[in-house]
Amino acid sequence: MNLPMDASFPEASISFPMLGDWSIDPSPYFSIGPLTIHWYGVIIATGFLLAVIYCSRRAKEFGLTSDNVFDVILLGVPMAIVGARIYFCVFHWDLFADNPISVLYIWQGGLGMYGVIAGAILATVIYCRWKKLSLLAFLDMVCFGFLIGQTLGRWGNFMNREAFGYETDIFCRMVLTLPSGVSFSVHPTFLYESVWNLIGFTFMHFWSKKHRRFDGQMFLIYLAWYGFGRMFIEGLRTDSLYLWGTGIRVSQLVSFILLLASTAILLYNRFVRRPDPENMFVNRQKAALAAEIVAETETGSGDSAAAERPEDASGENGEEHGG
Numbered sequence: 270m271n272l273p274m275d276a277s278f279p280e281a282s283i284s285f286p287m288l289g290d291w292s293i294d295p296s297p298y299f300s301i302g303p304l305t306i307h308w309y310g311v312i313i314a315t316g317f318l319l320a321v322i323y324c325s326r327r328a329k330e331f332g333l334t335s336d337n338v339f340d341v342i343l344l345g346v347p348m349a350i351v352g353a354r355i356y357f358c359v360f361h362w363d364l365f366a367d368n369p370i371s372v373l374y375i376w377q378g379g380l381g382m383y384g385v386i387a388g389a390i391l392a393t394v395i396y397c398r399w400k401k402l403s404l405l406a407f408l409d410m411v412c413f414g415f416l417i418g419q420t421l422g423r424w425g426n427f428m429n430r431e432a433f434g435y436e437t438d439i440f441c442r443m444v445l446t447l448p449s450g451v452s453f454s455v456h457p458t459f460l461y462e463s464v465w466n467l468i469g470f471t472f473m474h475f476w477s478k479k480h481r482r483f484d485g486q487m488f489l490i491y492l493a494w495y496g497f498g499r500m501f502i503e504g505l506r507t508d509s510l511y512l513w514g515t516g517i518r519v520s521q522l523v524s525f526i527l528l529l530a531s532t533a534i535l536l537y538n539r540f541v542r543r544p545d546p547e548n549m550f551v552n553r554q555k556a557a558l559a560a561e562i563v564a565e566t567e568t569g570s571g572d573s574a575a576a577e578r579p580e581d582a583s584g585e586n587g588e589e590h591g592g
Contacts, residue, residue: 276433282445283295283443284446285441285444286440286454292444295308295428312421312424312425313418316418320413320414321338321339323414324410329551330477330551332403332406332549332553333402333406340400344395344396345389345392345396348388349386350375350380352388352389352391353384354372354380355384356381356383356384357510360511360513381510383519383520389411390408403484405484405488406485408485408488409487410487412487413474415491420463420467420470423460423462424459427459430445431459433445433458433507434455434457434458434502434506435506435507436454436455437455437456439456442454443457443460456505466495466498469494472494473487473491481546482538482546482549483538483546483548484549486535489531490531490535493531493532493535496523496524496527496528499524500528503518504518509521
């Protein structure tokens with residue numbers, strides 16, 4: 270079966286032969302009274318909520334606060350949506366050329382993950398400059414939220430039967446069976462990416478607890494990890510965005526560039542720069558707070574000593590006058 274680009278088969282049943290002879294046919298949406306709610310939106314919202322909770326709980330480890338997390342969300346969410354839409358429209362302009370206003374119809378689909386990341390990073394840059402916070406430390410925290418959102422978000426593609434790969438007979442293939450009875454086996458690329466991101470999140474979570482040595486390190490590891498996986502997974506998908514008039518997949522190219530750049534910077538810091546962990550934003554904050562406490566203690570001790578010996582001061586003054 271020749272699958273069309275951007276194919277979606279929401280009415281197809283799903284099965285994985287390696288898991289046995291069974292299939293499921295979940296509806297892409299459910300209804301509450303007159304309200305229709307799509308599972309894709311529920312899954313995205315759940316991933317977003319878990320990302321916020323996680324980042325809020327770990328904010329202190331990066332020299333930040335939960336308030337910083339909630340504040341940046343107000344700016345980051347709309348900018349991430351705008352970035353995702355711009356990314357898609359730029360490389361699919363032929364879909365909007367005849368009716369440019371349709372660029373605003375985001376409910377019809379058409380968002381790009383790298384646009385989400387770019388929009389969120391831009392929002393973080395603006396917020397950190399406004400609050401005078403360390404951008405790199407903030408990105409170290411935010412990248413964990415990206416991984417959580419990406420891990421869960423891909424299951425929205427599963428519910429819609431979209432974002433899958435080319436037809437294949439690989440052992441972990443996904444079989445889609447249409448109501449007409451026609452079946453085809455494809456790469457479950459949504460699953461590949463979800464599992465890859467989950468592994469990356471798990472590794473980075475535990476590694477960052479003891480081995481983080483400079484601000485920006487976790488963000489660079491995230492870019493390298495995600496870029497490496499996406500570079501290969503994107504090559505299997507049937508719905509890729511292509512660089513204008515070429516056969517180059519945009520996300521694959523971006524992934525390759527990010528992988529090379531982030532790996533080079535990580536190696537430079539590891540073998541050349543060798544940064545001192547004491548220079549991290551969180552450690553500088555701790556040092557400044559400790560110095561402030563010491564200064565207040567010394568000032569308080571001096572004031573207390575003077576207050577406890579008023580007669581000495583007056584005696585000395587008296588002797589001076591008497592002399």
